[in-house]
Amino acid sequence: MKAKDKWKxxxxxVGNKGQKVEQIMEALxxxxxxxxxxxxxxxxxxxxxxxxxYEEAIYNDQKKTVVELLKALINDEPHLNLMDYVALTREQFIDWRDNQPDSIERTLVLIAYSFSNNQKGYLWSRKNEEEKLLLTRALFYGNTGTEFDQLYNYSLNANTISEKYRLFHKWRREQMNINSRYDLLQQLERLQQLQRLQQLQRLQQLQQLQQLERLQRLQYSxxxxxxxxxxxxxVVYCDPPYVGTQHDYGGFDHKAFENWYLHECPAKEIYISEYTKLPHTEVAFNFGKKLSLTATGKRRDELLLRVVH
Ligand SMILES: C[S@@+](CC[C@H](N)C(=O)[O-])C[C@H]1O[C@@H](n2cnc3c(N)ncnc32)[C@H](O)[C@@H]1O
Incomplete structure (x- = not known):
């Protein structure tokens, strides 16, 4: 995917369609x-x-703060200063998770800092969290009193998270050639929170990229x-919590969903992403195998289903 399209x-x-989405769109x-x-x-x-x-798209989710976060980023209202979230500790993460009420900001923190995006565990293991934080602090604020502080001056002119992250990689490669702490730097390859925050920043930058007319076609619900x-x-597209996966979002009622798409939803064109064929559907597109999320570790086909009445 080209950098200029990554905002999409x-x-x-969790469950981000990522790479598949272009194929889904072609099939619809x-x-x-x-x-x-x-x-x-x-x-x-x-x-x-x-x-x-389409002339218009309705983006719906029952989770209010997720919808509000996407909307806040795209409209830059309220403005979120993503640079404030670049180096959160395990303790701060746990405090947001357990003690703060649900909000746009809390959702942002859970998305940027949870391990495998499950909104539960902290991103890094205890083994390297300290170094990753130190490196990030050096990159953004300097003054850590360590050799990593060189990074601050090195990236002084960068004013986006993407640009900082790009320079971090450049610096790291240069250092690995001359630095005796090669092993450490090799381990510190990815700062995953910055990858996620840079993705959020791309959404904030859309207004400047003359995407305004397209963005006006998006409605939030x-x-x-x-x-x-x-x-x-x-044209109705459904990507519900999958049957039999661990991400059941607090128990999704698949029978009720089947009843809805068969008897309640009036649209003639209803499509569903699933791993197994559901009753009264045909396979519109088969994306092939994906490592299943179930404990059995089986590979299952990822399908786009079309409801047939
Ligand atoms: C598999 S995820 C969708 C992933 C999405 N296609 C993407 O690419 O990011 C399922 C979503 O359904 C939402 N959800 C669960 N139950 C719902 C309900 N009853 N009504 C509306 N949304 C619901 C969850 O909050 C979750 O965001």
Missing amino acids: RGLPY PNGKRFIDVFGGGGCVSLTAISSGK VNDYRELVIDTDD
């Missing part, structure tokens, strides 16, 4: 309005508005899927 990946959120029919029922990180909605296939008001000619 949306929030680095054109229409007036696109409805992303279980929007999550938003990448399907963002790809839909930039595809030119916080609803349970059963509450959505849908027309017969809408």
Whole structure:
């Protein structure tokens, strides 16, 4: 994916469609309005508005603060200073997770700092968290009293997270050639929180990139899927919590979902991403194998299903 298109990946959120999304979009029919029922990180909605296939896209998720975070980033309102979140400790993460009420900011912290994006565990192991934080502090603030402080001057002119991160890699490569602490630097290859924050910053920068007209086609909605008001000619896309995966989002009722797509949702075109074929659907596209999230470790096909009545 070209750097200038990376904003379409949306929030680095659990279940992010990432690489598959372009293929999904190609397989979906054109229409007036696109409805992303279980929007999550938003990448399907963002790809839909930039595809030119729809006049409008509704990005919906029942999780209010996730929808609000995407909206805040894209509209830059309220402005979030992402540089304030570059080096959070385990203790700060746990405090946000356990003691703070749900909010845009808390969601941002959980997305940027949770291990495998599960919003539960802290990103790094105890083994290297200290060094990763030190390195990040040196990069952004200097004054750590360590050899890493060179990074601060080295990247002084960089004013985005992406640019800082790029210079960190450049510095690291240079140092590995001359520095005796080769092993340590080799281990400190990725600062995952910066990768995620740079993805959030891309969304903040969209307004400047003349994407305004496209972004105006995006509507935000916080609803349970059963509450959505849908027309017969809408193109409906569903990426629900998958059957039989550990990410059950507090228990998703798959029977109720089946009843909804068969009997309640009036749209003629309803598509569902799943690993197993569901009742009254046909396979519109097969993306091939993906390592399953279930304990068995089986590989299963990732499917795009179309509802047939
Ligand atoms: C598999 S994720 C979607 C991932 C998304 N396609 C992406 O690329 O980021 C499923 C989403 O469904 C949402 N969800 C779960 N139950 C829901 C419900 N009853 N109504 C609406 N959204 C729901 C969850 O909050 C979660 O964000």
